[in-house]
Amino acid sequence: QVQLVQSGAEVKKPGSSVNISCKASGGTFSTSAFSWVRQAPGQGLEWMGGIVPFFGTPIYAQKFQGRVTIIADESTTTTYMELTNLKSDDTAVYYCVRPNSGYDGWFDPWGQGTQVTVSS
Amino acid sequence: EIVLSQSPGTLSLSPGERATLSCRAGQKVDSDFVAWYQQTPGQAPRLLIYGASSRATDTPDRFTGSGSGTDFTLTISRLEPEDFAVYFCQQYGSSPGTFGQGTKVEIK
Numbered sequence: 154q155v156q157l158v159q160s161g162a163e164v165k166k167p168g169s170s171v172n173i174s175c176k177a178s179g180g181t182f183s184t185s186a187f188s189w190v191r192q193a194p195g196q197g198l199e200w201m202g203g204i205v206p207f208f209g210t211p212i213y214a215q216k217f218q219g220r221v222t223i224i225a226d227e228s229t230t231t232t233y234m235e236l237t238n239l240k241s242d243d244t245a246v247y248y249c250v251r252p253n254s255g256y257d258g259w260f261d262p263w264g265q266g267t268q269v270t271v272s273s
Numbered sequence: 274e275i276v277l278s279q280s281p282g283t284l285s286l287s288p289g290e291r292a293t294l295s296c297r298a299g300q301k302v303d304s305d306f307v308a309w310y311q312q313t314p315g316q317a318p319r320l321l322i323y324g325a326s327s328r329a330t331d332t333p334d335r336f337t338g339s340g341s342g343t344d345f346t347l348t349i350s351r352l353e354p355e356d357f358a359v360y361f362c363q364q365y366g367s368s369p370g371t372f373g374q375g376t377k378v379e380i381k
Contacts, residue, residue: 198318198361198372214369248317257370259308259363261329263317 175249203256296362303366
């Protein structure tokens, strides 16, 4: 049974960056896909991008291209998502998820979520 | 990208009643690749249904997914107290996968 545990809440200033980690346990890390989904107040759920550690090359949603970086560290079975040039509307809960296949299939399980607040 | 519209926005029902939630896609969803999730306050969404009608592990059989093409439905046959939550549909037939805005099932 795969479990995903994320790093804690962050408060950031506009224009700064945030880096969130997601440690996976159980399952086979290198050949699994991991994606990131965010949930902003009143904005619903958005898929941001994903990675398969074995292949190493992430893919990103067009909306976040140029601002998001997703990497995977096989030695620690941890994925990371960095979002740069933060704006107030990046305030959201960010979830690490495992797609059933590819980068954006159905998602199970979900990490517990990381609240990111962007405020001056 | 495919836009999903969920209705109603809020459903007010009593325990024991039947809930019918709708998810309509702006275009046909390939292979009926639709999932449903349940989210309770302060928690991450939890997968209930995938492939439009397949229950995830641990999903009680009072939850039924149905539909094809552009119209999909989640039915909860008899509401239990723990079922009062927000439900999201998701399509993953076309990339990027997209979500509906959610239906809140609240206690009447």
